Amino acid sequence: MELFISGIGGQGVQLAGKVLALAAVAEGRHVMLSGDYGGHMRGGSSVGTVVVGPGPLRALPVLPSAGSAIAMHNQYWENVGGRLRPGSLILAEASIAPALPGMEGHRLVQVPATAIATEMGARMAAGMVLLGAYAAMTGIVAVDSLVAAMKEQIPVYRRQHIEANERAIRAGADALPALGAPFDLDGAPLREAV
Amino acid sequence: MSLTLFEGSEAIAEAAIAAGLRFYAGYPMSPATELLEHLARKLPASGGTCINAATEIEGVNMAMGAAAAGFRAATGSCGQGLALMQEAIAESALNETPLVVFNMARNQQDYFQATRGGGWGDYRTIALAPKDLPEAVELTQLAFHLADLYRVPVIVLGDNLLARTQVSVDVGRRDFGPLPPKDWQLDGTSGGSGKSRQIWTWGAGKHNTPGPGPSVHWARIAEKFDRIAETEMRWEEGFVEDAETVVVAFGTGGKFVEHVVHDLRGQGHRIGFFRPVTLWPFPGEALERATANARRVLVFELNAGQMIDDVRLNVRDRRIVRPIGGVSFDSSGLNLGPLMDATVIRQRILDTLEGATL
Known part of the structure; x- marks a missing residue:
């Protein structure tokens, strides 16, 4: 399965990609992760690409297409929108979802991630909410694996954020089934051999 | 098989250490900087030495010195850095020190540099170009094996995508078979003792134990490269x-x-x-x-x-x-x-x- 995570620098796009990748490796899967982001820390385009498969991957480090995406911001969405195959799953932050162009033919799921994260007092953890929802909806990794990978990845000097991140991941997963039925990544049309 | 998610540079550093790398003197230039950084963190912990050389020329010559003393040694930079290392790479070929050189290149413009070289003399460098990280882990370890097997410099040619993409890989040690003993390695015995050894590009030998001389020495090395050309093609x-x-x-x-x-x-x-x-x-x-x-x-x-x-x-x-x-x-x-x-x-x-x- 291939996933693009698209947003702007500072939203935690690269962290979200790394957490998903580590969780998948911990579950014994083969993983490729690449990050494409500007030189600045905040405000520029940020795209994470995650590929997960049961065996050695043929996936390219510059992925020509994918079957799913997480949209954290509408700005720079054009970096990935045109590379989604028809019928892709798009999990989008609800506040920007209406501004995403080209949603026809895809399954768009709006996740009120920022609202959920803000409500729990950790607005910056919106990316973790989306990640939790993505895992729950696709079953690509267990939610507990995401939590463990997040704990592994947060640096020592940011340990204070672990608890909020964990709650955010679980809140995202708990947002289902209200958000909709599970999405079969393997059954997605035109799936690439990975 | 144990898979770990590594950035490319880190996996290559791990693979080099698994292959027995003991000395690295590199020069930082994007996208080769991370390889040096990872080795600086990891190599001392495994008993090796890592030096951020003041120049590329220092780095490659330090690595050649360590290789002459029998240790698995390497240097690295991007192609712009390897441009400055060309003389030492040629020397390493002609004085037969097994040296591994990493080129984390900015592009694919270093093909001529890797395959023709810019040093002097009848020499060649084995050049290994992995397509992705799992293959880079293999070829990094193979590079040290081939360098020791033939006493030649070996270039590992990567790029920014290889260096920075993160992939789950197994960096454990690979076995490529037995190697001849390093009976040529310098052991610190000084001149005048009658027991000192010499590694010299001209093959002239010592006063009392003359070598074959440059013509015979260089012809023998040329024959060695012919042999490598026949046996080490991979595709x-x-x-x-x-x-x-x-x-x-x-x-x-x-x-x-x-x-x-x-x-x-x-x-x-x-x-x-x-x-x-x-x-x-x-x-x-x-x-x-x-x-x-x-x-x-x-x-x-x-x-x-x-x-x-x-x-x-x-x-x-x-x-x-x-x-x-x-x-x-x-x-x-x-x-x-x-x-x-x-x-x-x-x-x-x-x-x-x-x-x-x-």
Whole structure:
């Protein structure tokens, strides 16, 4: 399965990609992760690409297409929108979802991630909410694996954020089934051999 | 097999340490900086030494010194840094020190540098060009083995995508078979003791125990490189048996081409791919066989045309060879550009098949 995570620098796009990748490796899967982001820390385009498969991957480090995406911001969405195959799953932050162009033919799921994260007092953890929802909806990794990978990845000097991140991941997963039925990544049309 | 998610540079550092690397003196330049950083963190912890050399010339010569003392040693930078190391790489070939040189290149413009070199004398460098990180882990370890087996410099040629993409890999030690004892290694015995050893590019030997002299020494080394050329060619090919079109590419470009060719095969095109894993020795006979029935041979490389020379030398009719790559950088000039994209490569191949001009 291939996933693009698209947003702007500072939203935690690269962290979200790394957490998903580590969780998948911990579950014994083969993983490729690449990050494409500007030189600045905040405000520029940020795209994470995650590929997960049961065996050695043929996936390219510059992925020509994918079957799913997480949209954290509408700005720079054009970096990935045109590379989604028809019928892709798009999990989008609800506040920007209406501004995403080209949603026809895809399954768009709006996740009120920022609202959920803000409500729990950790607005910056919106990316973790989306990640939790993505895992729950696709079953690509267990939610507990995401939590463990997040704990592994947060640096020592940011340990204070672990608890909020964990709650955010679980809140995202708990947002289902209200958000909709599970999405079969393997059954997605035109799936690439990975 | 134990998989760990590593950034490319870190996996290569781990693989080098697993292969027994004991000394690294590199020079930081993007995208080679991370390799030095990871080795600086990891190599001392495994009993080795890592030095951020003040210049590339210092780095390569320090590594040659460590190699002469019998330790597995390496240096590295990007191609711009290797440009400055050329004399020492040639010396290492001619004085027979096993030296591994990493080129985490900014592009694919270092093919000539890797395969022809810019030092003096009749020398060659084995050049290994992995297509992705799992292969880079293998070839990094193979590089140290081949360097010791033949007492030659070996270049591992990567790029920014290889260095920075994170992949789950097994970096454990690979076994490539037995090696001859290093009975030539310098052991610190000083001159005048009658027991000192000498490593010298000219093969002149010592006053009381003269060597073969430069002519015999260099002829023997040339014969050694002929032997390597016959035995160490490595390549990967696919769908070439009935291919009307064969696309040749190396390194990361080879992986992209392989992907596109699989795709086009699925749509009924009689197309195959060929990827030299060793850029030197170039697997020329294998390419000749793979293209024996081809009507066209396309060469994809992100430069103005370098490997295409070796391709033309090794196909039955050089007129069927056409370039489909070109110079392509990102805006920083430090990374591969927009041509390294499956969609672009696919379109360039299709344009050629339809006879349209590029």
